[in-house]
Amino acid sequence: MIGNLLGARKELARRTALARQPRPDGVSGPPLKLLLGELGALAARHRPAKLDRHVARDPQPVMLLPGFGAHPGRMRRMQLALEAAGHTADDWGLGFNLGPTQDNFVFLMRRVGAMARLHGEPVALVGWSLGGLFAREIAHRQPDSVRCVITMGTPFSGDRRANNAWRAYQLITGHPVDEPPIECESTKPPVPTIALWSPRDGVVAPRSACGWPGERDRAIAVRCNHLRFPSDPRVIAEVLRQLDFDD
Template sequence: MHITNIPPSSAMLFAFEPVRSMIDFFAGNALSLELLPKGDGHSVIVFPGLGASGSATAVLRSRLQQLDYEVHDWEHGVNQLPGGDLEAWITQLATQLRRLAERDGRTVTLVGWSLGGLYARALLQRYPAYIRQIITLGTPYAELRHAGAAPASHHGIDDDAVAAVPAFSIYSKSDGLVAWQGCVPSALHNHHAIAVDDVSHMGLVHHPEVLSIIAGLLARCGGDAVHARAVR
């Protein structure tokens, strides 16, 4: 599996990424959840970045859980760019999404950090009826594809259904791993870019401003029921 068109960040930002990420971590823990809107209990799945597991997003999941959402790890351990068939991998990721949506009869929010955000967008392209919104953190608009193969086509998918699902790309101009320019959507309907200041790439899952934005987006997007033809 290849990821194409991911721009690099600057060498200086990369060098200071570990220190800045620790600052973001402590700042996030200091934020009082009483300042954030409460949720409606709908399910949220959080996808980690490359080389990370659910432990890296545990604090974010815990804080969203405290805001009254049902928050889930992605259930696949360390994110290591799986080999093999891309479509089979995305179908495997969709098992959890479909299970939660069909159990509750409600759409699910996907939060994807870095590479995890590419998975969220891939699921949106294939399973829009199950998804309420996607929120990506430091995720470039790149392609997941097989080596030597063209991007997968999505036959039978309703483009209007995909376009109806809002997608939010949260990015930082001081990201030490991914250049922020690649995280800004270009002429994509219902995709919105949200900039945060002075946040490291690793800190995007901890920083108080990012947590506040995520909480606001979760509370703002309405609770549409799963599309009837998606439930079998």
């Protein structure tokens, strides 16, 4: 028991040291006022705006991948809107997103492959924040199973510390944000890749979520908080439009 306690303390100290690492020179996340706006949005009670009715031009299977620390339930409103439009929408099947591991990534790739076989066509992956990094990597590894990737506030471009969540990420996952336990491609996946980003994002630097030409096929600005990406009517409407887009 004493050995277990000492081991736990050592691990906590290691993770705390990761969380206290200095941010590299010249790298910054969104300003404090935008971060405070995220906290205000999280605490505010409001009635969600009504969603416009949309009928999918080409119904397709869609998988929704939540952001870091989020449960798939946070994407429920988007899932219901996709289903109402005629798509078949499923969550990622892993509960809370607490970062990548070898096991959960193998599970995800198998799940995407199984969905593609079940429906007889590739799956559209819609990932919020960290969920978008999962989506991009899955598309790299099994592009035949993926129709397109839509990221929402995902920090796929530039330094992985250009956000206000990297220290919490390192504390919880136990690894540096730019050294995940799985090998990741930094290039654009070989499928249509759309980046939704917001100038009001208080968590991820807009440039990181927008990327540069060559890192994604299209970048579309939507004005919402980072924490509202999966529920904001403007974002949901844009996701529905992008799923109808002919590449």
